[in-house]
Amino acid sequence: MDMSTFRTVKANDKEIHYQLERKPVKNLNLRIRSDRSIYVSANSAVPIDEIDLFVISKASYISDAIERFNEMAKYKPQPKQYVSGExxxxxxxxxxxxxxxxxxxxxxxxxxxxxxxxxxxxxxxxxxxxxxxxxxxxxxxxxxxxxxxxxxxxxxxxxxxxxxxxxxxxxxxxxxxxxxxxxxxxxxxxxxxxxxxxxxxxxxxxxxxxxxxxxxxxxxxxxxxxxxxxxxxxxxxxxxxxx
The missing domain is CATH 3.30.2010.10 (Metalloproteases ("zincins"), catalytic domain)
Structure with a gap:
C-alpha cells in the first residue's frame, strides 16, 4: 500500500511542495534531496495539520538548503576523463x-x-x-x-x-x-x-x-x-x- 502523498503549503508568500511518507518513526523528519525535492516522513498518528506547520517552520532551512544545492550545481565538476592534469x-x-x-x-x-x-x-x-x-x-x-x-x-x-x-x-x-x-x-x-x-x-x-x-x-x-x-x-x- 502506497503511503506517500504530495502536499503544498505556503510560507512567506512562497509555495513549498513536499512529499510526505507515513512510516513507523518517532519524530517528524525532513530531508532536502540533491534534486531540490523535499521529503518528509511522519508517523501515521501525526495529524496532517501538524506536519504542514512543521514544514512551514522549516521554510528558512529549506530555502537555504536549496540555495546551497544550486550553488553546488554551479561548481559541479564534469565526469573525470582520467587524463593528465586532472x-x-x-x-x-x-x-x-x-x-x-x-x-x-x-x-x-x-x-x-x-x-x-x-x-x-x-x-x-x-x-x-x-x-x-x-x-x-x-x-x-x-x-x-x-x-x-x-x-x-x-x-x-x-x-x-x-x-x-x-x-x-x-x-x-x-x-x-x-x-x-x-x-x-x-x-x-x-x-x-x-x-x-x-x-x-x-x-x-x-x-x-x-x-x-x-x-x-x-x-x-x-x-x-x-x-x-x-x-x-x-x-x-x-x-x-x-x-
Missing part, C-alpha cells in the same frame, strides 16, 4: 594526475601527484577502475584510522566497535545504525580535510549514545569536540567545490 582530492590535498604508458598497470602518489601507469592510456574504463580501486583503499585506510582514533572515547560508554561501511551517498556524509552497530561513511568524505573527517566520525559515534539530534546529542558532541561547528562549517564550505 585533480583528485585526498584529505584536503589536491593531487594532480599524471598518466603514463607502461607494461604494467600501477598507481601511486607522492603527496603532490597521482601517478597512473597503464598499458593503454586511451582506455578510460580501465583508468577509471584503477583509480577508483586506489581511492577505495584510501577510504578504508583513512576512515579506519579515524575510527580507531575516536573509538577509545566511546569504549568507556560500553559502545562496541562498529562495522564500517563505505558507499556513495548524495545528501549525507555519514549515517549510524546504532542498534546494528554500523557506521556508513560517504566515499566522497575522503576528499575533505582530516579535521572534517574526524568531525563526521565523531558525529556518527555520538549517535550510539543519543540516536537522534536532540539537544542532549549536541551537548554531548560539544563536550567531546568543542570545535565541531567550525569543522562542520569548513566541510560545508569546501564541499561546494567537490560534490
Amino acid at each position: 585533480t583528485f582530492y585526498i584529505q584536503g590535498r589536491a593531487l594532480r594526475l599524471q598518466v603514463n604508458k607502461a607494461e604494467k598497470d600501477s598507481i601511486l602518489s607522492d603527496g603532490v601527484y597521482l601517478y597512473l601507469s597503464v598499458k593503454d592510456p586511451e582506455d578510460t574504463v580501465r583508468k577509471n577502475r584503477i583509480v577508483n580501486r586506489y581511492l577505495n583503499k584510501q577510504c578504508k585506510v583513512v576512515f579506519e584510522e579515524t575510527m580507531n582514533l575516536i573509538y577509545p572515547v566511546f569504549k568507556k560508554y560500553d559502545v562496541c566497535y562498529p562495522e564500517l561501511r563505505i558507499r556513495n551517498m548524495e545528501t549525507r556524509w555519514g549515517t549510524c545504525l546504532a542498534k546494528k552497530g554500523i557506521i556508513t561513511l560517504n566515499k566522497r568524505l575522503l576528499e575533505a580535510p582530516r579535521t572534517c573527517i574526524e568531525y563526521v566520525v565523531m558525529h556518527e559515534f555520538c549517535h550510539f549514545i543519543h540516536p537522534n539530534h536532540s539537544k542532549h546529542f549536541y551537548s554531548f558532541l560539544t563536550m567531546l569536540m568543542p570545535d565541531w561547528k567550525e569543522r562542520k562549517a569548513l566541510l560545508e564550505k569546501t564541499a561546494v567545490y567537490w560534490l
